[in-house]
Amino acid sequence: MSDAKTGVGANGETLVSFRGVQKSYDGENLIVKDLNLDIRKGEFLTLLGPSGSGKTTSLMMLAGFETPTAGEILLAGKAINNVPPHKRDIGMVFQNYALFPHMTVAENLAFPLSVRKVAKSESIERVKRALAMVQLDKFRHRYPAQLSGGQQQRVALARALVFEPQLVLMDEPLGALDKQLREHMQMEIKHIHQRFGVTVVYVTHDQGEALTMSDRVAVFHQGEIQQIAPPRELYEAPHNSFVANFIGENNRLAGQLLSRDGERCVVELAQGARVEALAIQTGEPGAPVMLSIRPERVCLNGRSADCANRFNGRVEEFIYLGDHVRIRLEVAGNTDFIVKQPIAELDPALAVGDTVALGWQVEHVRALDPSPVE
Structure with missing residues (x-):
C-alpha cells in the first residue's frame, strides 16, 4: 500500500469501460438500458440515483455478481464479462460489513491475503499498515461483535484495501450508521482515497454524500445516466429537470x-x-x-x-x-x-x-x- 498519492485521473487513463451494457432479469424490462461509461484510474466516482434506477445493478455487474444481458465491461483494457469475481482484483465494501464473525479483526484482514497466497511475513506487515490506516491498531485481537458499527465499517474498508486492489467498489457502505458517524466516515473514506489514490466506485442514493465525497457523480434514472459531472457542475448546471x-x-x-x-x-x-x-x-x-x-x-x-x-x-x-x-x-x-x-x-x-x-x-x-x- 504505497503512500504515493496519484493525481485523480491525472493521466486521463481509463481503468473501467462499460460499452453498450444492458441488464434485464425477465427478458423484457431493462434495469440498465445502454450504459456507456469510462471510469478514470485514480478517481472517486459515485453512482447516484433513486431505488431501481440501475446504479447497484451496474456496480454488481462490475463486481461480477451479475452478468450483463448485452454489451461488454473492460477492466484495464481486458473484457471481464466471463471472469469470476475473485479473479477481478477488486475490493468490495457492503452496507452490512460482511465480516467473518468467528475471526478477529486481524484475521479478517489477513483472509484476502491468504487467499492470494501472500507470504506470512508480508501479510503481517500489510495487516499492520491497513489497521494503522483506519486507526484500529489496538483492536486487532477483537471480534466483530465487540466493535461498534463505525469500527466494523472501518475494518471492512481496511479489508477491501489490504490486498492493494486496482479498484474498490462500495455499495451504500454508510447506510446503517447514524448521521454524525456517517458524516465522519465520509471524510475518512475521502481522505484515504486522496492519500492512496485507489480508484473508487461508490453507490448511494444520498445526494449530500455524493456531493461531499466524489470527483465525479453519475446520476442514474430509469436505467440511464442523466448526467455525469463534478459535484459543483452537477449542482450549479443541471442538464435536465x-x-x-x-x-x-x-x-x-x-x-x-x-x-x-x-x-x-x-x-x-x-x-x-x-x-x-x-x-x-x-x-x-x-x-x-x-x-x-x-x-x-x-x-x-x-x-x-x-x-x-x-x-x-x-x-x-x-x-x-x-x-x-x-x-x-x-x-x-x-x-x-x-x-x-x-x-x-x-x-x-x-x-x-x-x-x-x-x-x-x-x-x-x-x-x-x-x-x-x-
Missing part, C-alpha cells in the same frame, strides 16, 4: 417559451410575468418549459434591486435551521417557493403575510425540459 430536482433543493416555475436568442431565452409564466433565463433544454417558441432556480440564489429586498428578474412574493412560513432560515413564499402562483437566508442576513422585521421584493440574475435561472418529477 430530473437532475435539477434530484440534486439539492430546487424552485420550479412552469412556463412557456416566448423566444430564444443564443444561450438566453424569455419564458412567460402562467400569470403573465416574464423571466429571462439560460436556455439549457428548450423546444421551439410556444413549447412548455420548467424554470429551475436554487433557493440560495434568490435575493430579497434591497439585494434584489440589481436583478434582471424581479418579483414580489408573500411570506408563508419560516423554517429555522440554526445557521440559516428557509423562507417559504408564494411567488408567481407557486406557494412552495423557497429562499435560503443565512441568519446574519435575515431581516428580523420580516413576518408571515408580508410582501417582499425578490429577484435573481439570468445566470442563476435555467430553462429545462418540462418533464414532471417522478
Whole structure:
C-alpha cells in the first residue's frame, strides 16, 4: 500500500469501460438500458440515483455478481464479462460489513491475503499498515461483535484495501450508521482515497454524500445516466429537470417559451410575468418549459434591486435551521417557493403575510425540459 498519492485521473487513463451494457432479469424490462461509461484510474466516482434506477445493478455487474444481458465491461483494457469475481482484483465494501464473525479483526484482514497466497511475513506487515490506516491498531485481537458499527465499517474498508486492489467498489457502505458517524466516515473514506489514490466506485442514493465525497457523480434514472459531472457542475448546471430536482433543493416555475436568442431565452409564466433565463433544454417558441432556480440564489429586498428578474412574493412560513432560515413564499402562483437566508442576513422585521421584493440574475435561472418529477 504505497503512500504515493496519484493525481485523480491525472493521466486521463481509463481503468473501467462499460460499452453498450444492458441488464434485464425477465427478458423484457431493462434495469440498465445502454450504459456507456469510462471510469478514470485514480478517481472517486459515485453512482447516484433513486431505488431501481440501475446504479447497484451496474456496480454488481462490475463486481461480477451479475452478468450483463448485452454489451461488454473492460477492466484495464481486458473484457471481464466471463471472469469470476475473485479473479477481478477488486475490493468490495457492503452496507452490512460482511465480516467473518468467528475471526478477529486481524484475521479478517489477513483472509484476502491468504487467499492470494501472500507470504506470512508480508501479510503481517500489510495487516499492520491497513489497521494503522483506519486507526484500529489496538483492536486487532477483537471480534466483530465487540466493535461498534463505525469500527466494523472501518475494518471492512481496511479489508477491501489490504490486498492493494486496482479498484474498490462500495455499495451504500454508510447506510446503517447514524448521521454524525456517517458524516465522519465520509471524510475518512475521502481522505484515504486522496492519500492512496485507489480508484473508487461508490453507490448511494444520498445526494449530500455524493456531493461531499466524489470527483465525479453519475446520476442514474430509469436505467440511464442523466448526467455525469463534478459535484459543483452537477449542482450549479443541471442538464435536465430530473437532475435539477434530484440534486439539492430546487424552485420550479412552469412556463412557456416566448423566444430564444443564443444561450438566453424569455419564458412567460402562467400569470403573465416574464423571466429571462439560460436556455439549457428548450423546444421551439410556444413549447412548455420548467424554470429551475436554487433557493440560495434568490435575493430579497434591497439585494434584489440589481436583478434582471424581479418579483414580489408573500411570506408563508419560516423554517429555522440554526445557521440559516428557509423562507417559504408564494411567488408567481407557486406557494412552495423557497429562499435560503443565512441568519446574519435575515431581516428580523420580516413576518408571515408580508410582501417582499425578490429577484435573481439570468445566470442563476435555467430553462429545462418540462418533464414532471417522478
